[in-house]
Amino acid sequence: MWRKSQRSRTMNLTELKNSLISFRCLMLRYNPIRYPVGLVSLGDPGPESPVLVSGNYFHTVRRLMKTLADTDCYLLVADSAGINVWCAAGVCDFNEHKIADAVNSCGLSELVSHRRLILPQLAAVGVDLAALRRECGFNGIWGPASLKDIPEFLDGGRDIAVKMRKIGFPLEDRIYNAIGMFNVFLIIPLLLALAGRRREAHFALFANFVNIFANFLLYFRLPFKYPSNNSLLVGGIFSCAYLFHWLIDRKNHILKLPGLIQGLAILIFSNILVSIDMLGSTPFYKTTIHHWLVSGDNSSLFQPSVTESCIGCGRCRDVCPGALFEKSGKVVKVVEQSECCECLACVKQCPVGAIVNGGTGFKDDIKSIDISLANRRSPEGRL
Template sequence: NVWCAAGKGTFGTAELVHRLQLTGLAQVVSHRRLILPQLGAVGVAAHEVQRLTGFTVRYGPVLARDIPAYLRAGLRATPGMRRVPFGWKERLVLTPMELVGIWKPTLGILAALAVLDLLQHRALTPHLAGELVPVVGAVLAGGVLVPLLLPWIPGRPFALKGAIVGTLWAALAHVLLPTGLVEGFGIALIAIPLTSYMAMTFTGATTFTTYAGTLLEVRW
């Protein structure tokens, strides 16, 4: 999203100036005004853009659907256009993006578990389900459940929120699935870090996590 890109520099002053020069926009349009997304402001120094390109930066509404109304109002934004909605629906819409990035590593883990089951039992056994379900559940818990329940999960760090949900999922999986104590610890060792990691990657999709805070959490 724009906020994440602006925070890490891929939507910033240097990139904007580079694109303006690369496209030759000054030769295409007669005016010298740029309307940028409001959430891109954290990465753009408007005075530098004007100094280097001659274009004046105006920050438009948060949502692209409000741009026509913003233009009709003479580049004036209403308070509603400046507000960032981030309820459960907005959070849930972002979850597919989180899952797309993790499906390949997840398939790798599932394949490794299947191979181990084959080596141990000479065939795929029902016992394998007790190993695969916790992994898939951990991915869904971190990628879907954490964003959905974000305001109500204790703790500030997203990794901690994910670890809490992962612990609860590991305990539930141990109760519901036919696993022993050793297997239960194994489930926890896989589920908790995986869910914690999935939750941590959601920081870039939120509207309130700072870039510095995200870096600190990743380093931690």
Template sequence: MKDYFWYCCSILFRYFPLRYPPGIVALGHPDKNSLVLISGNYFLTVFKLKRILKNLNCYILVVDSAGVNVWCAAGAGDFNENKVVDAIFTYKLDELVSHRRVILPQLAAVGVDLQILRQRSGFNGEWGPASFYDLPEYLAQDKRSISERMHILRMPFFDRMELAIGMVGTYFLSYLKYYIIFALFLGMQYNHDVFLITIAYTITILLTPFLDFLPFKWATNNLMVISIPSYFFLWWYVESYPAFIHMLPIYLLANSVFTILICMDILGSTIHFKSSVANWLCTFNNKSYFGPKLVSERCTKCHACQNICPKGIIGEEDNGYPSFQLELECCECLACVKQCQALAILNINAPKFKGDIKSIPQEQLAQVMGEKYY
């Protein structure tokens, strides 16, 4: 029950992530030959992993990721090979198991260098599926391999609803703060206005899981459509209570501002959006600035890039070289750049670059983003 309580808290307040204690989590009855999976210490992730893997005998090595999910932490430099190595030695993993293999989440590829991990810890890392929902199927194989479907990150409707509830919880905390301020210093009229806008805002947020079911190509543009019911709510309210009719323009303006703020919040924060706020406001286009281009003279055909792309845009040509299907929309996670030891992937749109990935050395980024190949 305690875990479920904290699970609910982590859903409601996703902007204040709860940290799971780093260490070893034993599931079932593991022994020295049992598999070891690596996870960050974002509470929600560890909670779901324990549920998904409850019928298996294995270990989860929870690594300090600053309480943030693995993808965000890896991109920000808070989940890397050094953190994993520290956890391996701190919790004496070499004494716990007889083998020297660990399975890492594919989304950590933007921050973890497997070669350095092996050199410093003696453990060989392998990438698991992009989604932990595929872990039971992946681990059940005699010879583990990632299918094409497992490479691609999926965000089920339930997960989207969790995110929406988290946004509602966070903004209701903000409402409570302003409630106190307005009630004490500005009077109840202002508090009423804030409450009304908060309800309209909540309507929009709770509809965000339906973004992919709407016709526009870019989800942020679909969000503008999803906000329409909140405007009808405000119109209905002032029609029902004419005393507030003079406030309708202000209500509508405030709701428009909040809708744009939601769009700005989700730009770059999920698998769907990877543009800049300025680019979206000017063009209503969420397309990534990063256009990967292969330099075949450098490529070693190791296919490390193909094995970790969460959007599935990297295929293979007949001659064995990777091919980039840009029509499938790169999300600019830069995992392919991080894993390419040969520096064979460049940005055809250089020097345009969003630049929110901090896990790649600056000298490497300079080579990738500072050159332009056609």
């Protein structure tokens, strides 16, 4: 009885500790915490139980464990430098070598009779499946883009429906992003308060709160297509509100003209910083700061085009988080070229190099592929 009570207290303390760490990940998303690398048994797994692979971003692993709580399976946590697999794979922090190291170090081949690993689809930009098989003897298959679809994927014979391949932006993820971004931008009102500019600090705090949370919570309802442009709109409204506040208080001489100019400059500067951060804070669009500033266009510079060398294997379709590719027989075509998020998973996974750039440029922030592949253009610059 004493031992059972002791174990219960230990489990409660561990759960409390993990919850506090998850809360820290939520509040400080730019300073993630690493989950220990290794094999986690969920439920009562056996030799035929599926093996799912994850990076070691603490918050993601905890969410996976919650999602798979009723599933008998193994969760293989591989090193991703403590960040999410999409970002980690793009900069070579999550690849076939990291996964093979995790497989070999935990003795997975002795625990399961099969040789299959279910990999996160968003890691496709950084994982070479053939090299993975050579290094550890396991075959990798791509799971859903979102972890919430994993139970359905496992129950459905591990067939991927189109809706499982396409990345979404549910409310839970938008709230998580909003809280993380807002906490980062607390530095601006804090510095203003320390400098004795309390009025400007209050305006900046409130403006950033409404700007960031409105952009994420009302993401699909705001007037502009791109979040950075909506951020400028909301920030502009608050700058006008600040000016109006100055005008109605002017007779009391609370603020003078230099103070107005300084206050507006602070709000505009803060708004531009938030808008720039919005360029890469959603799963849909990614572009350079220069391209957005000169054009107001947040769409990706890279736009995939399929050349005649395509063999119709459909691997590009299987890993595209935007569901931009369609396959009919041996024919693969791009159906939504302008909606590319420039993750370049299609370029990484194409075995014959048939994916080229039909757009006007390339952001050049993906390090897991040969840059020359991403820079290749179709002769006509389009499909």
